[in-house]
Each structure stands twice: as C-alpha cells, then as structure tokens.
Amino acid sequence: MSYEARDLNLTDPTKGYLNFVLYTEARLGVASSSLNAEVSIEANQTQTPHFQEWLSRLVPCEPNAMHCTLVAPMDIPTLFSPCATEDKDNPSAVESGCVCRKTFYDPEFGLPVVGKHFKHAGTGGTNQWSYQTYAPLELRPDDTFSRFHTGRGLFWARTDKGDLSILPQRNALGYAIGYNGGGPHALAAYLTQVVTTDGQHTTAGTPYEDAHPAIVAWTQSKAADRGTNELSLSDLKAMVQS
Numbered sequence: 001m002s003y004e005a006r007d008l009n010l011t012d013p014t015k016g017y018l019n020f021v022l023y024t025e026a027r028l029g030v031a032s033s034s035l036n037a038e039v040s041i042e043a044n045q046t047q048t049p050h051f052q053e054w055l056s057r058l059v060p061c062e063p064n065a066m067h068c069t070l071v072a073p074m075d076i077p078t079l080f081s082p083c084a085t086e087d088k089d090n091p092s093a094v095e096s097g098c099v100c101r102k103t104f105y106d107p108e109f110g111l112p113v114v115g116k117h118f119k120h121a122g123t124g125g126t127n128q129w130s131y132q133t134y135a136p137l138e139l140r141p142d143d144t145f146s147r148f149h150t151g152r153g154l155f156w157a158r159t160d161k162g163d164l165s166i167l168p169q170r171n172a173l174g175y176a177i178g179y180n181g182g183g184p185h186a187l188a189a190y191l192t193q194v195v196t197t198d199g200q201h202t203t204a205g206t207p208y209e210d211a212h213p214a215i216v217a218w219t220q221s222k223a224a225d226r227g228t229n230e231l232s233l234s235d236l237k238a239m240v241q242s
Contacts (some may be wrong), residue, residue, distance in 0.1 A: 022069065031069045036111075036134040037169035037204075038070070043118070043128035045152045053164050054156075055131075058104040058113055066112040067103045070132040079103055083117060097125065108163060109136045135169035138203040145199035148191060148231045150177060155187065160199070170205040177219050182208070184219035191215050195236045214239045 023034040032038070045051060063079035071079065084098035097119035104113040113133040120126045139145060139159060147158035148167070155167040155175050167190070169175060175190070176183025188211035193201055195212070218239060 029073045033069065033134055033171055035171055036137055037171045037174065039133050039135050039166055039169070041131040041133070041154065043130045045154055046129065046131070048151045048154065050149050050151060050156050050164060051154060054106075054166070057107060059107050061103055061105050063103045064112070067114050070112060070114045070134075071101065075101070079114065084119070097127075106133070108140070108165065111136065133166070135166045135204070137170065137205075138168050139165060143202065145194040145202050146233055148229075148236070150229050157202070168202055168204040173205060178222055180220050185211055185216060188212065188216040188219040191219070191231075191236055192240070195233065195240055199233050212240045214242065 021034040021036075022031060024031045041051065046055070067079055068076050078099065078101045081100055083100045083102075098117050099119075100117045102115040102117070104115065105111065106113060111134050113131060116130045116132070118126060118128055118130070139157060143163070143165075144160040145157055146160045149156040149158065149164075153176075155169075157165045157167045159165065167175065169190075173186045174183050175187040177187065178184070185208045186206075189206040189208050190204065192210055192212040192215050193203075193206040195215075215236065
C-alpha cells in the first residue's frame with residue numbers, strides 16, 4: 001500500500017484512530033499496523049530525559065481495540081486487570097510479583113501506548129516498566145522539524161514549537177545508528193528529507209537512495225552511537241553543505 005502525506009492525515013489527535021490503517025489476518029489472530037511502525041521501549045531505555053518528557057504527557061485511559069494490537073492475543077486480558085499492588089488477587093498478580101499492563105494515549109498524536117509492569121515480589125526485587133506504541137507517520141500539519149535527538153536506541157523529533165515526538169517512521173523501515181546497514185540508511189534518508197525541505201516535509205518512508213552521503217556517514221559512525229546526540233536543523237544543513 002503506497003502512502004503520501006496528502007492521502008491520509010494520521011497524526012491529528014482530534015480524529016482519534018479514524019485514519020489508522022490496520023493489517024489483519026483473522027484466521028491467524030493477527031492485527032497490527034499496516035503503515036505506522038511499532039516502537040518497543042525497553043526498561044533500560046526509559047531513563048533518558050527525552051523519554052521521561054514524552055512519558056510525562058501521556059494520559060491514562062481505558063483499554064480499547066488499538067491497545068489490543070500492541071500486545072499478543074494471550075496478553076489482552078492483562079490490559080484490563082489492575083496492578084498487583086492494588087489487588088493481590090487479580091490475574092496480573094503472580095508468584096514472582098506482577099505482570100499487569102496499563103494503557104495510555106499520546107494527546108499530541110492520538111496514538112495508543114501500553115506500559116508493561118514487571119515486578120518481583122519482595123523488597124529490593126526488580127520493579128520496572130517497558131512500553132509499546134506506534135510512531136506517527138509525520139509530524140502534525142502545522143509543525144516544522146527543528147531538532148533531532150537520539151539516545152539508547154530511541155529517536156525523537158523536536159518541533160519549532162518545542163514539542164517532542166517519536167521520530168516519524170514507516171512500518172518495516174526501522175532506524176538504527178552505528179553500523180553499515182539498512183537502519184542507519186533509513187534514518188539518514190529521513191534526515192536528508194527534512195534538511196532539503198527546511199523541516200517542512202516530515203512524512204516517513206523516504207527512499208534509501210535519497211540519503212545524503214554526509215548524513216549516511218554520520219548515522220553509520222560509532223560517534224553517532226555514543227551517548228545522547230542532538231542535531232539541530234542547522235547542524236544537519238551544515239553536514240550536507242560541507
């Protein structure tokens with residue numbers, strides 16, 4: 001299925017999930033995104049300031065069908081059970097502690113988020129959360145890309161208004177840094193697009209061949225894989241002009 005920004009607006013929170021495109025196979029019990037990339041955020045990635053900023057704006061909500069697409073079919077009941085800290089007799093309470101899930105939505109993009117709790121019983125045991133969500137396919141219609149952030153394998157965009165977003169991404173075109181492969185090339189192609197359009201064209205899915213060699217060299221470098229990196233639109237422009 002081809003996608004152009006003019007065809008669908010998948011980032012308007014006032015329209016909820018109306019234009020969210022799903023891929024389903026009822027016979028196999030499969031329901032997932034056809035266009036938006038799923039983003040898995042492990043517990044060790046939740047300590048970055050950008051993740052914490054994003055997490056702080058999420059709004060708790062009741063589970064709905066979109067949240068169900070972010071978990072395995074057998075785990076759907078855990079979306080509806082309280083945490084073991086609230087009810088020790090609920091299905092999420094297990095011998096080792098708790099395996100509940102909490103549901104949220106991102107008010108800026110209207111996208112679903114599922115948090116997974118993993119807690120060992122007893123004092124001093126593991127007590128952590130990981131998260132599943134979808135990346136937007138583009139920033140909001142009146143947003144301009146201003147700054148790129150990366151850290152611990154997560155990729156973010158900052159708009160000219162200062163708002164933070166998971167970097168727009170297409171399904172099956174994942175981003176990565178620090179090696180010679182498809183992930184760094186996909187990221188370089190996207191960053192090239194926002195540079196050449198002065199931050200105006202933020203739709204995901206830029207073809208690999210559109211990536212500028214200087215940006216590819218950066219995304220493939222070990223320097224890009226070290227710590228937390230931030231590049232402004234001006235920094236990216238300087239890369240392609242040098």
